[in-house]
Amino acid sequence: MTETSRRKGETRAGDVLHRMRLDIVGCVLGPGERLRFEALRDRYAVSFSTLREALSCLVAEELVLAQGQRGFIVAPISIDDLNDLTNVRVLVEREALRRAMLRGDDAWEAAIIGTFHRMERFQQRVGNQYYLDEEWSAIHGAFHLSLVSACQSPNLLQIREKLFARAHRYRRMSSQFRTRWREKDVEHKAIMETVVARDEGEALALIDRHIRETSENVIEHAGHLFAPSNAGWLLERDDSGRVSNEVTK
């Protein structure tokens, strides 16, 4: 390894994959933006092959779309897509949670309570600006995963994970236009309690509402960005951190 700093045990492609994912979720690479190899090679300082590898993974995650022999683009966003995504997530998440509540053991309950505690502590520590933090995303994601982790269906969990990651992109998008997070701590606590209490009806209703309301919240705060007329997406930051419009290039 001649590289200055590469995460241990990871390939170069894996590293680029990770960085590109952050850039897409963080809208440094905006929705619908075309991904040219030349430009990407400069930005990430790797070869064509390595880029292609990373792009293939992103295509699998549906954060990037492959256009036959005409290159790649960042997956577009739309209110329709968000609504569809939300509906499918509700279906999958409800089923996973239902099964987890039937099959979860003590260790499962302990993991939920433990992760919730970590989440609470994190909130106390960083106040109400946590939503920009990658660490918060990780903890929040871990909490929701812990709820369904006992569902004993690898396939369901995998599908869920992918949908969750895509939804994360929308959440992050709207968080830039908000000064305050809505009161989700209360929701999370209620969810945790009903799940551990194995109150199936209530728990499923809560998780359903939780997902849908988050989605509505995104549309409320960032929906204006989704309109085709708004070209705010095609913003691209150059190396100096300045924002330049890609179209003019």
Add this chain to the structure above:
Amino acid sequence: MTETSRRKGETRAGDVLHRMRLDIVGCVLGPGERLRFEALRDRYAVSFSTLREALSCLVAEELVLAQGQRGFIVAPISIDDLNDLTNVRVLVEREALRRAMLRGDDAWEAAIIGTFHRMERFQQRVGNQYYLDEEWSAIHGAFHLSLVSACQSPNLLQIREKLFARAHRYRRMSSQFRTRWREKDVEHKAIMETVVARDEGEALALIDRHIRETSENVIEHAGHLFAPSNAGWLLERDDSGRVSNEVTK
């Protein structure tokens, strides 16, 4: 294009992808088998990069598993996986069909009836040995797709498609050990009729049974192949989902 015969408008990687998929589904490349670049390069007569591209796609389809920096293997099979797959398929297929029946229009009905007709004609033409035929797979797949195509959820359809393809591998596997297909034409016809009649309760029950019975049929006829003692096709995974007991070398 200097190649002798490559499908029009397709890249070389796309062609290899298609061939490898057939080989995996057809068990020319057996479950759990390690995929070495050297050997694959000889078999498919393409370069490393092209192979890697095709493999990435297969990983996305979950027909191949990537093992960090230790290469690729054909996705293992197991009864547990088939059962899990079946459960998730039932969940997704039911929801997709439910929505399609609520939103489908005349064109949707026409497509179902038309595809069913093509399926019947094909059966009449080739008799009871069709199950080995790729053409049958295509028509059969088209019929099931037509049922849910009006569900108006791209995400649900995409998930469904992927699960269907994976299940196809199991079906093909068992079809090698059967001289006669069970009476699915009757089932297909009943499904078509209740769906077009918008009899939601009955249609959902029929599709549910159809999927589960096909799965049970696979286990009955090919389940012996899944046994751990046999050929090492069943590989165990540790917590990280990584295959631990490599058998084939």
Add this chain to the structure above:
DNA sequence: GTAAACAAAATTTTCGAAAATATGCAAGCT
């Protein structure tokens, strides 16, 4: 003025070798 045809440029796809990493094996040590 519009469309078709061609050439030039831009971009992606493919290649095989070189670098990096993992695996297997033998020697040395406890």
Add this chain to the structure above:
DNA sequence: AGCTTGCATATTTTCGAAAATTTTGTTTAC
């Protein structure tokens, strides 16, 4: 013997250039 260490081999990962393809721009014919 059992376990680690070091080296040779096998395999994957990465590279940059060459080939193939798509896009763009210009000219010509109708």
